[in-house]
Amino acid sequence: MTIRTGIGGWTFPEWRGVFYPPDLRQKDELAYAAAHLGAIEVNATFRRLQTPATFARWRDAVPEGFRFALKGSRYVVTRPRLADAGEAVARFCGQGIAELGDRLGPVLWQLSSHRVFDAVEMAAFFALLPRAIDGLPLQHVIEAGHPSFACEDFASLAREAGVAIAVVDAAGSETIDVVTTDFAYARLKNASERLKRGYPPAAIEEWARWALAHEAAGRDAWMFCINGAKVRAPAAAMTLARKIRAG
Template sequence: MAGRIRVGIGGWVYEPWRGSFYPQGLRQKDELAYVGEHLTATEINATYYSSQKPATFAGWAKAVPDGFQFAVKASRYCTNRKILAEAGESVAKFVGQGLAELGDRLGPVLWQFMATKAFDPDDFGAFLKLLPASVDGVPLRHALEVRHGSFDDPAFLALARDAGAAVVFADHDEYPAIRGHDVGFSYARLMRTRANEPIGYAPADIGRWAERAKGQAQQGDVFTFFISGAKERNPAAAQSMIVALG
């Protein structure tokens, strides 16, 4: 059975989206619900910077329709450290803050590493062992976004595969575009939207991303996010890809 393709953006609070993506006058507290009506996923960025309350996650889950999912960006206290193997306490705190409240709206957890973080096989392997398979009965799927060229290494890909973690594919001018193994779902972050392109990417490129997603869906769920770049264009890019997927 083919997986489900979800397409979204990073977050939902961004001033330039008001009046371009969001209708003029839409209340800020209704913006997430609007994202839920027009897209199929979004990344939660707030969790990268600080812990949230369980009630906050429950509120987010209620705001979006069935089938919509959130990717949750893991705390920087887990990933921005010299020795990743020592992140156990931070990982437990992050996972235990209330992620389970998202229930079936919980998509992958995004573990994002600094562009200066190089691949250390022993340390990274120890870190992967810290990532739990579930929290309070809710299964967890893990996606690894690495930004240093040293990760373009079969040893890293094997570690990720054996841990069941997806390797995030980045479309970016500087970060490596690493393709990982099939682990039952895939995750792409498309970061080259341009302000002079009404839908961020050229229509032919949007079509190619859609075809790529359809191919990957044969192996499981697919998550594609338009983030950074010309951020004001990202909702249009995501909507255009949803149209292209038919």
């Protein structure tokens, strides 16, 4: 089993001189980030469709073992009725993501914090998510921000569909930490800019234990340091990785 820690995106001006060397060419940022981290959660796929050539370029810029998690399209998750998103889901999955090959990680579907849980709608949405594209297996994750999702019905639907539920560490956010498939996915948003590594040692230890527990149970674990004090995200992700390696 594998534990990967990473960040959201790789283009952020404030990382220059903090994470990226000041003289690093912008076109080399992805390769540099991939050499220091295990994964990146791509934000650009949420905003717009990409081209097969773009996915191929990303694939070729990163080393073996590195993975991209992709945020699912906003044209899917912002619909009034998720059950009507079949065409948009197919368009997203068919845009060329298979070009990533073995560099492809999970697809994250991030729901609005205002969307209330509806069992019939969620079952219909999960049924729209393909298990493979062009012969490449797909893994799906769902992030639900509304407190109504903290129920066994939601967990049961996700478990039946083989969809992971994202564990979100954020102030004022409902944290749903239940196992529904063979991998776990966490999004850590509580970093503090005043801390060089983003999180205090106790929090780093807690999240390292979380990842190692999933590994011990035979599950992959994905951990992304995002939002919050974004300038500290790379340091937080690398500190987590070191703590996990130390056991």
